[in-house]
Amino acid sequence: MITMLDTILETKREEVAARKAANALSEIEALAMAQTPPRGFRAALDAKAATGYGLIAEIKQASPSGGLIRTDFDPVRHAQDYEAGGAACLSVLTDLTYFQGHESYLIAARAAVKLPVLRKDFMIDPWQVLEARAIGADAILIIVAALDDEQMGEIEDAAIGLGMDVLVEVHDAAELDRALALKSRLIGVNNRNLKDFSVSFERTYELVGRAPEGCTFVAESGLTGRADLDAMAERGVRCFLIGEALMREADMVAATRAMVG
Numbered sequence: 533m534i535t536m537l538d539t540i541l542e543t544k545r546e547e548v549a550a551r552k553a554a555n556a557l558s559e560i561e562a563l564a565m566a567q568t569p570p571r572g573f574r575a576a577l578d579a580k581a582a583t584g585y586g587l588i589a590e591i592k593q594a595s596p597s598g599g600l601i602r603t604d605f606d607p608v609r610h611a612q613d614y615e616a617g618g619a620a621c622l623s624v625l626t627d628l629t630y631f632q633g634h635e636s637y638l639i640a641a642r643a644a645v646k647l648p649v650l651r652k653d654f655m656i657d658p659w660q661v662l663e664a665r666a667i668g669a670d671a672i673l674i675i676v677a678a679l680d681d682e683q684m685g686e687i688e689d690a691a692i693g694l695g696m697d698v699l700v701e702v703h704d705a706a707e708l709d710r711a712l713a714l715k716s717r718l719i720g721v722n723n724r725n726l727k728d729f730s731v732s733f734e735r736t737y738e739l740v741g742r743a744p745e746g747c748t749f750v751a752e753s754g755l756t757g758r759a760d761l762d763a764m765a766e767r768g769v770r771c772f773l774i775g776e777a778l779m780r781e782a783d784m785v786a787a788t789r790a791m792v793g
């Protein structure tokens with residue numbers, strides 16, 4: 533069965549090949565070196581989670597599961613609203629084909645706030661990590677289901693070499709074991725099934741108990757309100773990645789504050 537993730541990765545391979553052909557490595561390196569230093573992504577999340585909830589607030593215009601989420605899309609305003617509402621970090625979609633994202637959204641959002649920013653995209657090549665740093669990203673995502681162990685290691689090492697944090701995304705216990713063979717101790721559990729888009733918080737509940745001491749554990753996807761977060765907190769989860777539920781709100785400051793304030 534060909535899954536949505538397979539389809540996305542196929543497109544991503546073509547896209548990355550084209551980008552690599554169009555951009556000289558030396559130029560991307562120069563841009564990366566000229567960037568302001570990475571803002572500590574995991575540290576910001578941990579700091580908020582120590583006394584409340586650590587929120588990674590996502591700037592997302594559209595998604596395969598949600599369609600077009602917001603018509604008055606404005607990454608700068610959304611970034612400022614998330615910061616004002618008490619988010620610890622931002623996540624900005626940069627995939628164009630499936631999420632209507634763009635690198636320019638990340639650049640603009642990061643320049644407008646002090647929060648660390650995750651480049652939310654499908655990493656298949658260490659080259660994309662350098663590109664992420666060149667546009668200012670402070671952290672990248674590794675989706676365990678998308679990569680073999682060697683690829684994950686190379687991508688993670690590229691990020692560590694640039695001083696960036698890595699959010700490692702898993703769906704099940706086998707993927708969690710593979711994630712824990714990496715160096716990063718920032719683990720996200722995606723509650724959304726990438727095959728049929730169904731959401732189950734049981735994924736998080738099952739895996740939180742398996743995460744060793746010293747991990748920052750993030751529940752991702754399908755969280756719609758404060759009650760979801762409080763239920764998760766009862767099981768020991770204090771960090772959350774939320775996009776759609778906040779992006780659909782007219783008043784995103786109030787919505788963010790209601791979620792984590």
Ligand SMILES: O=P(O)(O)OC[C@@H](O)[C@@H](O)c1c[nH]c2ccccc12
Binds near residue numbers: 722
């Ligand atoms: O919008 P939601 O349901 O709050 O989910 C946010 C985030 O978890 C989701 O966008 C996501 C999780 N992992 C991903 C990987 C790629 C693209 C997107 C994602």
